[in-house]
Amino acid sequence: MGTGPEGLGLPAVGERQSLREQVAQALRSALVAGEMRPGVVYSAPVLAAQFGVSATPVREAMLDLAKEGLVEAVRNKGFRVSVMSERDLEEITELRRLIEVPTVARLADSGRAPDFQELRPLAQEIVAAARRTDLLGYVNADLRFHLELLALSGNAHLVEVIRNLRGRARLYGLKGLADRGLLADAAREHVEVLDALVRGDRQAAERIMTHHIEHMRGIWSSGPG
Structure with missing residues (x-):
């Protein structure tokens, strides 16, 4: 097993929120993007050097992720990324279909067009990240888009449920799609769902969201090879 996270491209962090948070x-994003691999042991000091911080907030953050079941502690070595099974992902995908598809479809209302248009720059940011193969940028913008769109339902608990589900996903196939120039297809679905919502086309919004969730499941199933 490896001990170093070379090539993760982790960003330096600032002071706007706690370093631990x-x-x-940042680690959740790397996990979701498949940048941190199952079976690899990541040491807090090495990660801390990439972040440009001390090892303490990294250890604290990794312990938080361990409580969420995303990593597991390896005594005297660091933390290993937890492995997700096909069943795990199928259950996450089913929950997302049950929650997100009808919620987004119910939002379709041309009278709310200004609300949807406010999300358009974020949808375009997702497309731009896909084109420049910025996987962490893609994952972060994608998460923000979905959560902000769902927030228009006015149900904060629903948004938090989806946030937690998304944090457990692994999109190992993202890099392969990006390398083949196909990630932009998934990215454009964010723009398409906004177009449907602006038109007040509930059926189209439902169809696009269903396809998008299945699309992302297929990306995960591409595997970590």
Whole structure:
């Protein structure tokens, strides 16, 4: 097993929120993007050097992720990324279909067009990240888009449920799609769902969201090879 996270491209972190929270969020993004691999042991000092912080907030953040079941502690070595099974992902995908598809479809209302248009720059940011093969940028913008769109339902608990589900996903196939120039296809679905919502086309919004969730499941199933 390896001990170093070379090539993760982890960002330096600042002071706007606690270092622990910033590191935890950055690590979640790397996990979801498949940048951190199952079976690899990541040491807090090595990760801390990439973040440009001390090892303490990194250890604290990793312990938070361990409580969420995303990593597991390896005594005197660091933390290993937890492995997700096909069944795990199928259950996450089913929950997302049950929650997100009808919620987004119910939002379709041309009278709310200004609300949807506010999300258009974020949808375009997702497309731009896909084109430049910025996987962490893609994952972060994608998460923000979905959560902000769902927030228009006015149900904060629903948004938090989806946030937690998304944090457990692994999109190992993202890099392969990006390398083949296909990630932009998934990215454009964010723009398409906004177009449907602006038109008040509930059926189209439902169809696009269903396809998008299945699309992302297929990316995960591409495997970590």
